[in-house]
Amino acid sequence: MSEQMVTIVVALISVIGGAGFWGWMQKKSELLHSSQAEEARERNEFRETLKVQVDRLADQVNELVREKEGLLREMADLRAELSAAQRTIMHLEETLRNK
Amino acid sequence: MKTKLRKTLEAVWYAAGPAQYLMYGVWAIAISGMFHLDGNLQLLATAWKFSGFAIFVVTIWGTLRQKMLLILTSTILALMIGALYTSHAVMFSDADTIRAATQSHYMAIVVMVGWGYYLANLCARQSLEFKKAGIDE
Numbered sequence: 001m002s003e004q005m006v007t008i009v010v011a012l013i014s015v016i017g018g019a020g021f022w023g024w025m026q027k028k029s030e031l032l033h034s035s036q037a038e039e040a041r042e043r044n045e046f047r048e049t050l051k052v053q054v055d056r057l058a059d060q061v062n063e064l065v066r067e068k069e070g071l072l073r074e075m076a077d078l079r080a081e082l083s084a085a086q087r088t089i090m091h092l093e094e095t096l097r098n099k
Numbered sequence: 100m101k102t103k104l105r106k107t108l109e110a111v112w113y114a115a116g117p118a119q120y121l122m123y124g125v126w127a128i129a130i131s132g133m134f135h136l137d138g139n140l141q142l143l144a145t146a147w148k149f150s151g152f153a154i155f156v157v158t159i160w161g162t163l164r165q166k167m168l169l170i171l172t173s174t175i176l177a178l179m180i181g182a183l184y185t186s187h188a189v190m191f192s193d194a195d196t197i198r199a200a201t202q203s204h205y206m207a208i209v210v211m212v213g214w215g216y217y218l219a220n221l222c223a224r225q226s227l228e229f230k231k232a233g234i235d236e
Contacts, residue, residue, distance in 0.1 A: 007186075010185075011182070014179045015175055018178040030227065033227045033228075033231070037231060
């Protein structure tokens with residue numbers, strides 16, 4: 001092989017090898033980048049889902065608190081009514097005993 | 100100690116300031132003169148030297164893509180010169196010169212090629228980040 005051919009072949013091999021290596025590096029970077037972007041997207045999605053669930057739970061807690069307050073109020077009314085009824089019964093018993 | 104090492108490596112991996120690119124240009128200018136190639140091959144070394152100047156200019160005024168392409172060109176030129184030097188040095192250098200300088204020449208080529216690929220890859224990664232954030236380069 002002549003000296004000129006050697007030069008051309010060596011230059012071609014180094015250019016093709018260098019470009020190939022760069023292509024591989026570029027592909028690897030793009031894959032890494034896209035997988036990181038996918039991970040970030042999944043993390044955000046998970047966070048959003050959690051946020052929705054927390055909001056829903058907070059609504060349920062508020063509803064339960066409201067219901068509990070209503071029940072407490074009803075219990076207080078019932079107690080008042082019961083105590084009035086007890087007073088009436090006691091009064092009637094007293095009246096019957098005195099007859 | 101491990102944390103410091105990791106921090107340093109991370110800082111190097113993400114060091115995207117212009118100092119590195121300018122330094123690479125300076126080294127391309129300096130190292131391209133080390134290779135004693137003859138005839139037309141000397142033109143390649145000259146092209147490598149001018150790519151160093153061009154990296155300087157593009158780092159200051161050019162776009163990210165121009166910078167990446169120029170660094171890649173410089174790297175491929177370094178690779179070509181390294182390969183041609185390996186195959187041709189014996190034809191125009193005497194034994195003493197080869198013995199004394201070969202290791203330094205190979206070391207310089209390895210450093211410049213590795214560094215060049217790293218910087219070009221850094222530009223590519225920056226470009227991807229810009230694209231992701233929707234920022235115009």
